[in-house]
Amino acid sequence: MNxxxxxxxxxxxxxxxxxxxxxxxSCGIIGSYIVARRIVFISGGITHxxxxxxxxxxxxxxxxxxxxxxxxxxxxxxxxxxTKVAGVREDSSIAIWxxxxxxxGIMFVFLTPGYTPNLMSYLFGNILTVSTSELWWMFxxxxxxxxxxxxxxxxxxxxxxxxxxxxTAGLRVPFFNYLTITLVALTVVLNIRVVGIILxxxxxxxxxxxxxxxxxDFKKMIGLSTLFAFTxxxxxxxxxxxxxxxxxxxxxxxxxxIFVVIKLVKHFSK
Amino acid sequence: MNPLIQINDLSAGYNKIxxxxxxxxxxxxxxxxxxxxxxxxxxTTLLKVISGLLQPLxxxxxxxxxxxxxxxxxxLPQIKxxxxxxxxxxxxxxxxxLMLNSRKENSANEKQKVTKILEESGIAGISRKAIGELSxxxxxxxxxxxxxxxxPKILLLDEPDTFVDNTFEGELYEKLQFLNEKMxxxxxxxxxSSISGHVKTIACMNGGLHYHPENQITxxxxxxxxxxxxxxxxxxxxxxxxxxxx
Numbered sequence: 350m351n352x353x354x355x356x357x358x359x360x361x362x363x364x365x366x367x368x369x370x371x372x373x374x375s376c377g378i379i380g381s382y383i384v385a386r387r388i389v390f391i392s393g394g395i396t397h398x399x400x401x402x403x404x405x406x407x408x409x410x411x412x413x414x415x416x417x418x419x420x421x422x423x424x425x426x427x428x429x430x431x432t433k434v435a436g437v438r439e440d441s442s443i444a445i446w447x448x449x450x451x452x453x454g455i456m457f458v459f460l461t462p463g464y465t466p467n468l469m470s471y472l473f474g475n476i477l478t479v480s481t482s483e484l485w486w487m488f489x490x491x492x493x494x495x496x497x498x499x500x501x502x503x504x505x506x507x508x509x510x511x512x513x514x515x516x517t518a519g520l521r522v523p524f525f526n527y528l529t530i531t532l533v534a535l536t537v538v539l540n541i542r543v544v545g546i547i548l549x550x551x552x553x554x555x556x557x558x559x560x561x562x563x564x565x566d567f568k569k570m571i572g573l574s575t576l577f578a579f580t581x582x583x584x585x586x587x588x589x590x591x592x593x594x595x596x597x598x599x600x601x602x603x604x605x606x607i608f609v610v611i612k613l614v615k616h617f618s619k
Numbered sequence: 620m621n622p623l624i625q626i627n628d629l630s631a632g633y634n635k636i637x638x639x640x641x642x643x644x645x646x647x648x649x650x651x652x653x654x655x656x657x658x659x660x661x662x663t664t665l666l667k668v669i670s671g672l673l674q675p676l677x678x679x680x681x682x683x684x685x686x687x688x689x690x691x692x693x694x695l696p697q698i699k700x701x702x703x704x705x706x707x708x709x710x711x712x713x714x715x716x717l718m719l720n721s722r723k724e725n726s727a728n729e730k731q732k733v734t735k736i737l738e739e740s741g742i743a744g745i746s747r748k749a750i751g752e753l754s755x756x757x758x759x760x761x762x763x764x765x766x767x768x769x770x771p772k773i774l775l776l777d778e779p780d781t782f783v784d785n786t787f788e789g790e791l792y793e794k795l796q797f798l799n800e801k802m803x804x805x806x807x808x809x810x811x812s813s814i815s816g817h818v819k820t821i822a823c824m825n826g827g828l829h830y831h832p833e834n835q836i837t838x839x840x841x842x843x844x845x846x847x848x849x850x851x852x853x854x855x856x857x858x859x860x861x862x863x864x865x
Contacts, residue, residue, distance in 0.1 A: 518769075
């Protein structure tokens with residue numbers, strides 16, 4: 350059997366490792382926000398709706414991640430619009446956009462002539478095929494998220510915790526809500542290649558759930574989730590290579606295992 | 620003397636349906652008004668309009684020039700609307716009361732202010748705790764600190780006496796009496812008898828508002844003000860408690 354050290358000679362593996370670092374940072378920060386604010390379900394809606402954009406991009410022949418981004422932002426705004434303006438109940442409007450995006454995606458893919466070989470990699474992710482240009486985009490995202498959460502840390506946290514109070518204090522709540530939901534959409538889209546549409550929700554919630562076992566301080570939660578996200582992604586990657594299974598699924602399974610083991614240890618050591 | 624707040628023929632509500640109608644009220648320096656009324660009578664709605672959360676459907680709220688700054692209104696919302704599992708520390712919750720000057724003021728200065736107000740309230744020891752770990756009384760103290768840290772001229776309190784034990788209730792009213800020397804207070808409660816000894820005046824809120832310029836009110840007066848709440852039951856309970864303690 351090949352040794353793990355040997356893996357580091359391959360450029361595809363180094364790229365996967367860099368992608369894992371970027372994914373862990375972006376999902377560590379954005380995931381903590383999503384979990385704290387209880388918008389996991391909205392994020393799930395945005396993620397799945399983005400599949401419509403991937404289908405459209407296949408059909409018209411442009412970059413799939415650009416299509417995903419357009420649909421992700423449209424669905425984020427659409428969910429807000431349905432809920433706040435049209436008066437549809439929030440969970441219902443999420444479900445509408447969630448399923449509409451998936452349906453459109455399947456329709457476009459079906460209408461596209463020929464075979465679409467890497468469709469599976471968008472649904473389930475394949476960190477081993479991440480390209481250099483995708484890595485640059487992920488790097489840019491990480492920089493933008495870190496900047497936004499450093500400059501606006503307090504208003505983002507205060508609004509997430511108690512939006513009404515933030516409004517009485519005169520904070521520009523709508524601006525920050527649009528900013529954060531855009532960052533959520535960007536994070537989802539740029540991490541699709543790592544774990545895929547169907548599995549990305551776990552990278553945004555599992556490390557946070559594990560971190561939450563140790564701390565209830567938002568800042569520490571961000572740090573710890575990033576750490577757990579990387580631990581899970583890296584070990585998942587190694588395991589996927591070792592027993593030859595798809596990386597996305599292996600990463601998620603590792604993340605779940607980490608959470609369950611720590612939870613059990615904490616439970617029984619009390 | 621100019622009123623701090625003057626409410627003129629105000630109607631407000633949700634989805635264009637008014638909950639409160641044609642309300643007039645003047646709030647002066649050092650006023651201490653207890654707003655009472657039945658559920659759905661519009662007590663919280665009134666506070667929301669004053670704090671700027673809700674736009675009036677008609678009429679208006681005029682603020683004195685000294686209140687032009689949003690920081691000069693301190694707001695304690697109902698605690699039941701707070702997400703108690705949110706990963707945030709007591710320290711950060713209290714600091715969020717300073718959110719408007721958060722960019723101008725340096726953080727050392729902010730930290731000092733938070734530490735000071737936590738010490739004054741006797742809860743410095745829990746500053747690193749998550750809000751989910753607190754008791755009802757502690758949580759109420761924390762949110763009161765958040766409302767007070769910006770040195771407001773008016774303090775709005777929405778049912779501060781729910782979820783707290785009798786000891787904290789006593790402490791709370793003592794503290795409010797002390798604060799009242801520096802600021803006007805508007806206190807919303809569903810419980811007439813527990814506030815009537817503490818506030819200076821009473822406003823009965825049930826769709827319309829009836830101002831009662833004294834701090835004691837009889838059942839007959841409540842009925843006249845079209846304010847269907849019961850005085851008796853609670854008074855009896857409190858009396859019994861007092862006898863028991865004695």
